[in-house]
Amino acid sequence: MERVLVANRGEIAVRVIRAAHELGLEAVAVYSTADEGALHTRLADRAVRVGPPPARQSYLSIPSIIAAATTTGCDAVHPGYGFLAENPAFVHACEENGLAFVGPGADVMARMGDKAQAKAEMRAAGVPLVPGSAGPVSYEDALAVSAQLGFPVLLKAAAGGGGRGMRLVESPDELSDAYAQAASEAQAAFGDGSLYVEKAVSPARHVEIQVLCDAHGVLTLGERECSIQRRHQKLIEESPSPALDPATREEMEATAERACGALGYRNAGTFEFLVDPSGSFYFIELNARLQVEHPVTELVTQIDLVRQQLRVASGDALPLVGRAPRSGHAIEIRINAEDPTRGFAPSPGLIEHWRPPLGPGVRVDTFVEEGWRISPHYDSLLAKLVVWDESRPAAIERALRALRELEVRGVPTTRDAAIDILSSPEFRSGEYSTGFIEGAGARLPALAGA
Numbered sequence: 343m344e345r346v347l348v349a350n351r352g353e354i355a356v357r358v359i360r361a362a363h364e365l366g367l368e369a370v371a372v373y374s375t376a377d378e379g380a381l382h383t384r385l386a387d388r389a390v391r392v393g394p395p396p397a398r399q400s401y402l403s404i405p406s407i408i409a410a411a412t413t414t415g416c417d418a419v420h421p422g423y424g425f426l427a428e429n430p431a432f433v434h435a436c437e438e439n440g441l442a443f444v445g446p447g448a449d450v451m452a453r454m455g456d457k458a459q460a461k462a463e464m465r466a467a468g469v470p471l472v473p474g475s476a477g478p479v480s481y482e483d484a485l486a487v488s489a490q491l492g493f494p495v496l497l498k499a500a501a502g503g504g505g506r507g508m509r510l511v512e513s514p515d516e517l518s519d520a521y522a523q524a525a526s527e528a529q530a531a532f533g534d535g536s537l538y539v540e541k542a543v544s545p546a547r548h549v550e551i552q553v554l555c556d557a558h559g560v561l562t563l564g565e566r567e568c569s570i571q572r573r574h575q576k577l578i579e580e581s582p583s584p585a586l587d588p589a590t591r592e593e594m595e596a597t598a599e600r601a602c603g604a605l606g607y608r609n610a611g612t613f614e615f616l617v618d619p620s621g622s623f624y625f626i627e628l629n630a631r632l633q634v635e636h637p638v639t640e641l642v643t644q645i646d647l648v649r650q651q652l653r654v655a656s657g658d659a660l661p662l663v664g665r666a667p668r669s670g671h672a673i674e675i676r677i678n679a680e681d682p683t684r685g686f687a688p689s690p691g692l693i694e695h696w697r698p699p700l701g702p703g704v705r706v707d708t709f710v711e712e713g714w715r716i717s718p719h720y721d722s723l724l725a726k727l728v729v730w731d732e733s734r735p736a737a738i739e740r741a742l743r744a745l746r747e748l749e750v751r752g753v754p755t756t757r758d759a760a761i762d763i764l765s766s767p768e769f770r771s772g773e774y775s776t777g778f779i780e781g782a783g784a785r786l787p788a789l790a791g792a
Contacts, residue, residue: 349372351401359386376395380709418443421445433445433447433451495542496510498524509524548617554660556608564643570774580672637672671736677726678756702740703737707726
């Protein structure tokens with residue numbers, strides 16, 4: 343591998359370009375007209391315009407991305423996360439054009455993207471599952487399955503994740519409207535409106551296991567606690583999880599390792615689980631790509647996941663298999679251009695002032711610069727503020743210090759909400775669940791508009 347095309351934008355494109363350069367590889371960026379002059383286009387060795395602002399005409403256009411890679415002489419493509427990162431057709435297109443895809447194969451990706459297939463394979467591998475329908479269901483079948491499981495239940499998109507096409511249904515009377523809304527949202531997000539039903543585990547922790555796999559074995563890199571969410575999308579992540587004891591952690595990592603072997607998985611991936619109050623855990627999905635929150639794992643393991651992705655795609659072996667050593671505690675806070683007082687509504691606009699925090703144990707992954715206009719066409723993520731310290735209490739204080747140093751003007755952000763969350767008794771104690779923001783939001787000044 344000598345030249346890699348980065349099929350993404352924003353902070354993840356910057357992240358991958360830097361990793362490629364550190365390995366002595368050339369990097370080619372792609373951009374829409376909305377991103378002309380963006381940081382990732384200037385850091386890359388070359389940049390190719392692939393279309394107008396709408397993602398379907400640019401970052402989601404497989405012919406345009408493949409053409410950009412082949413005409414610039416690339417021999418590999420890194421998809422980042424989102425956009426085409428979990429699209430088997432894109433992986434096939436890369437393979438057909440002699441491009442190494444930095445991620446798992448198309449077959450595994452397709453099987454894990456099919457929620458019914460994924461659950462069947464995980465069940466066969468001995469992975470515990472949340473009770474639910476065997477696959478996509480009609481409204482009538484959803485009603486019958488929900489009655490059998492008992493309310494509350496979750497309706498979830500069969501073709502994708504990230505909180506899109508998901509609805510919590512508390513009673514039979516809510517199911518009809520929730521089914522229609524979730525199906526419509528899933529159709530818009532994934533081109534497939536089919537839904538399946540799961541029993542709602544409540545209160546629940548959302549904990550995920552990071553893996554790296556090559557032809558020789560599996561490396562598990564511990565867990566990430568992802569329970570601080572809004573609209574089923576993560577806002578704050580930390581590692582290790584305050585909810586796990588060593589025995590449960592080992593059981594979850596062994597489960598992920600066993601599943602990787604059964605799947606023949608390669609490259610980076612994340613197994614997502616729900617953990618109930620008793621400590622029992624249940625598989626939700628496998629994200630066959632790099633996660634937004636991967637820096638949390640990098641800080642506690644000192645393993646660069648993106649560089650390892652590129653090395654595995656080049657045919658190199660992982661430096662070790664089994665369990666990665668880890669130390670200290672890391673916390674990641676997503677800084678989004680959103681207004682917490684309006685239900686975290688996206689708030690694109692001009693960044694008038696931007697000063698990220700500095701100091702020991704502080705990392706900021708971003709593409710933002712003063713004078714840059716945040717486009718309404720893409721997600722609202724401005725930066726990921728990640729901190730490390732020797733203990734969880736020290737990491738919390740470091741995160742709060744860094745958040746208070748962060749200066750952003752021009753658009754509303756989640757900065758103050760993050761300060762309130764990290765300062766709350768629930769977060770400090772580690773006793774929180776996926777329902778924290780809905781339950782505590784009225785008490786948090788930044789969310790209440792106080």
